[in-house]
Amino acid sequence: MIYIISIENRIVMKDVLEKTTCSTCQFKSLLFDKLNFEEFELLGRQRSFKDFQKGEKIVEEGQPVDAFLYLKTGLVKLSKYTSNKKNHIISIAKPKTFIGFLTVFSNEYFQYTITAIEPSSLCFIEINTIKSLIKDNGVFALDVLSKICTVSDEIINNRINICSKQLRGRIAYLLIYFVKEIYNNSKFHLPITRRELGELIDMSTENVIRILSEFRKDNLIHINGNQIEITNFEMLNRISKFG
Numbered sequence: 030m031i032y033i034i035s036i037e038n039r040i041v042m043k044d045v046l047e048k049t050t051c052s053t054c055q056f057k058s059l060l061f062d063k064l065n066f067e068e069f070e071l072l073g074r075q076r077s078f079k080d081f082q083k084g085e086k087i088v089e090e091g092q093p094v095d096a097f098l099y100l101k102t103g104l105v106k107l108s109k110y111t112s113n114k115k116n117h118i119i120s121i122a123k124p125k126t127f128i129g130f131l132t133v134f135s136n137e138y139f140q141y142t143i144t145a146i147e148p149s150s151l152c153f154i155e156i157n158t159i160k161s162l163i164k165d166n167g168v169f170a171l172d173v174l175s176k177i178c179t180v181s182d183e184i185i186n187n188r189i190n191i192c193s194k195q196l197r198g199r200i201a202y203l204l205i206y207f208v209k210e211i212y213n214n215s216k217f218h219l220p221i222t223r224r225e226l227g228e229l230i231d232m233s234t235e236n237v238i239r240i241l242s243e244f245r246k247d248n249l250i251h252i253n254g255n256q257i258e259i260t261n262f263e264m265l266n267r268i269s270k271f272g
Contacts, residue, residue: 059125060176063169068162075158081145088129088143094136096153098129103149104211104220108228109141118229120184121146121221123211130180134160146220191230198272199230200240204250205269208259216258 061072081087081103088098090109100122107119107128119141122128132140133156163170187206191199203226208215219226223241224234244250249265251258259265 060127060172061169063166063172064162065166068166068169071158072154072162075155077153079151079153081149081151083145083147085145086142087145087149087151088139090139090142092139094129094133094139095156097127097133097156097159098143099127099152099154100124101150101152103145104147105149106144106146106221106225106229107141108144116228117231118221118225120187121211121229127176127180130177131184134177146225194269195272196232196236197240197243197268198270199232200226200237200244201265201269201272203230204244204257204259205262205266207257208262215262216256219255219257 061069064072078101087105102124104124105122105128107122108116109119110116128143128151129139132138159173163173190202194202207217207219211217221229223237226232227234227237241250241252244265245252247261247264249259249261249268251260
């Protein structure tokens, strides 16, 4: 089905956007630009917002899937317990991304826990509303499918990159990731603990602490509590690629 939106409707849609979303919301440009006016208006009526503090659980593994989640601000981690009760961090989601893509359409229950690792603000859209829009709008459905595949590819590629490296390479890869993908700054506050770093890159806490200390002694990074500054980006990047 092809939707043609008149100039008048576009003006009204812009007004709906301004009234039903905050000024930083990127819904329309990220995914929902394939909806017509009526569909977008329905979306606005079925949306709610909530803020979470650092360490607060947003979704718990096994909880029924009832909403489509969008991270407006902050950082969250996706984690899962294995059969031996060991926790694994699957990925870290940054602002202006959809979270829960890998489970909202394939299961009735969330397959992992989502936790705020920084103060975070999320938008919740009732899941049946999204499913209805997918059924009625094929172009929108294809866009959703494309986004799901992109998220899946990113997680798989990150896991392969991490698992293919030695211990020093894993830590370097993660530090470079925080610089380039999360903070866009060579100086940042590490949002997770050393133990969580190990859970993210399959290393023991002791090895994480040891290698960070080695990087500091080699003048690759400067550490002050949870604040890390990359002081030799070129060398750290080489370790990330070849370590």
